[in-house]
Each structure stands twice: as structure tokens, then as C-alpha cells.
Amino acid sequence: MSLGLVGRKVGMMRIFTEDGDSIPVTVLDVSNNRVTQIKTPEVDGYSAVQVAYGQRRASRVTKAAAGHYAKAGVEAGTVLKEFRIDAAKAAELKAGDIVAASLFEAGQ
Structure with missing residues (x-):
């Protein structure tokens, strides 16, 4: 799996x-991706990284989600996704890190 x-x-x-050939492309906004949690095999039984995207006002977040974001030290996001990755790759990241497009290579 990959991040x-x-x-x-x-x-x-x-x-x-x-x-002179025209190629249609999709433009995506991938700014403001941040790591909210690192899942480890010892604690969770599998290795994964949780990533939040976007911004949401604190008043629009449930108390459970607000506690989750506060524990990670990041602002609340609109989307929360989890990516299963190798344990070695997960060890390189920590909660609060920014995941930018520059981490990826062309064709990846």
C-alpha cells in the first residue's frame, strides 16, 4: 500500500x-493535508496513516472529533481518510506533519 x-x-x-495534441487534465487542490494519527501493528493490529484535509470551524465538529484533532495538534478538517502503508514508512511520519505533493514522484 502507499500513502x-x-x-x-x-x-x-x-x-x-x-x-499540438490537446490532453485534458483535471486540476486538484491537495493543499492542507496533515497527518492526524499513526496506526501501528502493536497498538492497532495494522499499520496506517490517518490524513485530514480542509478546514472546518471548531463549532461544527463533534466533541469526539475535536478531541481527536486536539490530540494530534492539528486544526479540524472536512475529510478524514486512512491509508494503509508499511510500518517502515509510517515510522518516518508523525502526527501534525504536512503531507505535500512534493513527497511523490512523477508516475507514482
Whole structure:
């Protein structure tokens, strides 16, 4: 498994090749992805990373979710997703880290 990003579709555009061919592409907003929890095999039985995306006012978050975000030290998000990854890769991350598109390579 691999780490991923959570985003929102902004729109569509096209890119032209050197030959003049038009290729349709989707524009995504993947900013503000942050790690909220690291799941380990010792504690949770599997290895994964929880990532939050977006911003949500504190008054619009349940008390349980607010406690989860406060424990991680990050602001509340609109989307919370979990990605199963290797334990070695999970050890490199910690709660509160920003997951940016620069962590990925072309074609990954």
C-alpha cells in the first residue's frame, strides 16, 4: 500500500504537447493535508496513516472529533481518510506533519 493525498476537484483544463495534441487534465487542490494519527501493528493490529484535509470551524465538529484533532495538534478538517502503508514508512511520519505533493514522484 502507499500513502495518498486527499483533495478537491477545482476544474478542468488542457495541456498541449509539442505535436499540438490537446490532453485534458483535471486540476486538484491537495493543499492542507496533515497527518492526524499513526496506526501501528502493536497498538492497532495494522499499520496506517490517518490524513485530514480542509478546514472546518471548531463549532461544527463533534466533541469526539475535536478531541481527536486536539490530540494530534492539528486544526479540524472536512475529510478524514486512512491509508494503509508499511510500518517502515509510517515510522518516518508523525502526527501534525504536512503531507505535500512534493513527497511523490512523477508516475507514482
